[in-house]
Amino acid sequence: GENVEQHPSTLSVQEGDSAVIKCTYSDSASNYFPWYKQELGKGPQLIIDIRSNVGEKKDQRIAVTLNKTAKHFSLHITETQPEDSAVYFCAASWDYGGATNKLIFGTGTLLAVQP
Amino acid sequence: ETGVTQSPTHLIKTRGQQVTLRCSSQSGHNTVSWYQQALGQGPQFIFQYYREEENGRGNFPPRFSGLQFPNYSSELNVNALELDDSALYLCASTEAEFTDTQYFGPGTRLTVL
Numbered sequence: 332g333e334n335v336e337q338h339p340s341t342l343s344v345q346e347g348d349s350a351v352i353k354c355t356y357s358d359s360a361s362n363y364f365p366w367y368k369q370e371l372g373k374g375p376q377l378i379i380d381i382r383s384n385v386g387e388k389k390d391q392r393i394a395v396t397l398n399k400t401a402k403h404f405s406l407h408i409t410e411t412q413p414e415d416s417a418v419y420f421c422a423a424s425w426d427y428g429g430a431t432n433k434l435i436f437g438t439g440t441l442l443a444v445q446p
Numbered sequence: 447e448t449g450v451t452q453s454p455t456h457l458i459k460t461r462g463q464q465v466t467l468r469c470s471s472q473s474g475h476n477t478v479s480w481y482q483q484a485l486g487q488g489p490q491f492i493f494q495y496y497r498e499e500e501n502g503r504g505n506f507p508p509r510f511s512g513l514q515f516p517n518y519s520s521e522l523n524v525n526a527l528e529l530d531d532s533a534l535y536l537c538a539s540t541e542a543e544f545t546d547t548q549y550f551g552p553g554t555r556l557t558v559l
């Protein structure tokens with residue numbers, strides 16, 4: 332069935348270091364892969380997304396890579412700052428016939444950036 | 447801020463009761479999806495509304511129902527509440543014809559006692 336696995340569940344880094352979060356999806360029909368940041372008491376905030384026709388996308392300190400053959404995608408955050416501390420979710424979606432794709436989320440990664 | 451608002455922020459109900467949660471989508475967005483997020487988990491898709499019609503449903507029982515209004519705002523109704531319904535309920539809106547990107551509201555925290 333539809334499944335997205337996310338690792339690690341927790342990640343602690345020193346300020347200025349890089350952080351990498353990895354996800355694996357099960358359905359080869361998946362074609363859209365967003366990443367969301369969720370701070371305590373708030374809804375998920377989109378930080379970057381990638382579509383299946385692109386292998387890599389970068390936005391300032393954040394980058395996402397996609398390996399369709401292995402069904403892996405990863406989030407890379409460089410020069411981490413304390414305000415990057417939050418829970419990060421990956422998600423995968425595909426055209427299931429609805430108006431827009433439903434998102435299947437990973438279980439989340441709690442990122443702690445130590446000053 | 448995404449422009450998606452939800453009300454109430456939080457509420458407490460008892461088992462067996464009914465609840466209605468509300469979502470106001472971002473201006474111009476005609477599609478609303480509802481998700482349930484249990485503590486420590488990722489959001490799970492409940493259903494989607496497009497131009498006032500249900501347009502896809504996840505693995506949730508019929509006691510979860512919804513509406514979308516002509517202004518594209520939406521309601522989630524849950525009947526016969528169970529303890530396991532305690533969660534953060536999120537709505538996300540998008541303009542389906544143009545993008546896959548979904549913008550989430552802040553959520554409603556429901557506690558069932």
